[in-house]
Amino acid sequence: MLREILIIVIKKFIHQFASPKTYFYQVNRLYPWLLYISLFIYLFAIIWGLLFTPKDFVQGHSYRIIYFHVPASFVAQSLYAAMAISSAVFLIWRVKLAAYLARSIAPIGAMVTFIALVSGSIWGIPTWGTWWEWDARITSTLILFIMYLGLISLHNSFNNFDKADKLLAYLAIIGFIQIPIIKKSVDWWSSLHQPASITISDKPSIDPSMLYPLFMSMIGFAGLVACLVILSSKVQIYIREKNKSWVKDHV
Amino acid sequence: MSNFAFSSLSDVLNMDGHGVYVWVVFSLFLITISTSFYIFNLLIKKYQKRVK
Numbered sequence: 001m002l003r004e005i006l007i008i009v010i011k012k013f014i015h016q017f018a019s020p021k022t023y024f025y026q027v028n029r030l031y032p033w034l035l036y037i038s039l040f041i042y043l044f045a046i047i048w049g050l051l052f053t054p055k056d057f058v059q060g061h062s063y064r065i066i067y068f069h070v071p072a073s074f075v076a077q078s079l080y081a082a083m084a085i086s087s088a089v090f091l092i093w094r095v096k097l098a099a100y101l102a103r104s105i106a107p108i109g110a111m112v113t114f115i116a117l118v119s120g121s122i123w124g125i126p127t128w129g130t131w132w133e134w135d136a137r138i139t140s141t142l143i144l145f146i147m148y149l150g151l152i153s154l155h156n157s158f159n160n161f162d163k164a165d166k167l168l169a170y171l172a173i174i175g176f177i178q179i180p181i182i183k184k185s186v187d188w189w190s191s192l193h194q195p196a197s198i199t200i201s202d203k204p205s206i207d208p209s210m211l212y213p214l215f216m217s218m219i220g221f222a223g224l225v226a227c228l229v230i231l232s233s234k235v236q237i238y239i240r241e242k243n244k245s246w247v248k249d250h251v
Numbered sequence: 252m253s254n255f256a257f258s259s260l261s262d263v264l265n266m267d268g269h270g271v272y273v274w275v276v277f278s279l280f281l282i283t284i285s286t287s288f289y290i291f292n293l294l295i296k297k298y299q300k301r302v303k
Contacts, residue, residue: 050273051263054256061266064273068280108287115283119276126269224284231291238298251302 018095020237021246027230034230038223045216053210063210065123070214071221072116073141077179079109079225080144083151084176087169099165100240102172103155104232108225110148117141128192136185137193144182147175161240 017023049067056063083105090098120138121131132138151168158164186193206214241247257263264270 046277050277051257052255055267060269062269062272064266064269065276068276072280111283111287115280118279122272122276122279126272228284228287228291231288231295235291235294235298238295238302242298242302247302251299 014093014095018093018097020097020100020241021244023097024234024237024250027233031227031230034223035227038220038227040220041216042220042224045213045220049210049213049217053213054207056210059127062123062126065119066210066214067217069116069119069123071218072112072119074218075222075225076109076113076116076141076144077182078222079105079112079229080148080172080176080179083109083172084179087172090165091169091173096165096240099169100236101229101233102168103165104229104236106148106152106155106168108228108232110145110152111228112225113141113145113148117145124192133192135191135193136189137182137191140178140182140185144178147178151175 017026046067050064053064055061083102086098086102086105089095090102117138120141124133125131151171154171155164155168158167185191186195238247257266264274266273
């Protein structure tokens with residue numbers, strides 16, 4: 001009995017939230033809260049990290065780039081995972097909102113991966129003495145950036161949204177193999193990158209005075225990127241649903 | 252929260268010679284994120300006009 005009620009509630013929730021109209025109105029309500037809270041958290045973390053954390057005894061002050069580079073790298077990979085999940089939902093349950101979301105995530109993912117690559121290159125100059133090295137982590141992240149650009153170009157090259165959505169979904173799912181490769185690249189191959197400092201199983205190897213602002217910057221940045229995904233998804237809804245009466249009523 | 256890590260404003264900017272890297276990344280971050288928000292808001296306005 002309880003199981004049946006649960007299934008009905010989940011189905012009702014998915015059915016309601018899968019509608020672009022419901023999604024549009026819900027995210028419109030959520031957006032200002034998410035934006036201001038994320039902005040506050042991120043600014044607080046950046047001020048804390050840049051000005052109030054002690055100097056690293058090996059890297060000096062250059063380690064402060066961590067408060068930009070690590071959130072960007074983490075979010076770049078998470079966005080790809082979100083895009084692959086949306087694509088799977090679209091292909092399995094034919095939820096068109098999931099296709100809109102997958103397409104919306106791609107440009108944001110490319111932008112965030114670009115930040116991760118450039119901030120990493122700049123960090124490499126004082127730390128490694130070079131701005132670029134074809135090591136596994138950097139090369140796999142560059143491939144992730146190219147994949148994002150490729151998915152955007154591929155989708156834009158079709159006039160038929162249905163075909164474009166399906167192809168993007170298949171390729172996004174196939175490309176997901178890249179994410180564990182990026183994650184494990186520092187363990188599998190010799191690399192200039194240090195192994196992961198924060199893992200689920202072990203105690204973090206970063207001092208708490210540096211770790212707390214890092215966690216906050218990751219949360220704040222993820223919130224800001226979520227706001228960008230909301231804006232991008234609204235653009236997709238305006239493009240795809242422009243003939244629907246509720247869109248005209250809303251505008 | 253720890254104590255303030257620098258003794259003066261020039262220390263904050265210089266960061267023992269690493270300031271140039273840190274502040275360039277900070278500026279890049281700020282410009283990229285704010286430009287993205289600006290562009291998406293502009294796109295929303297553009298498509299809203301088309302719907303009208």
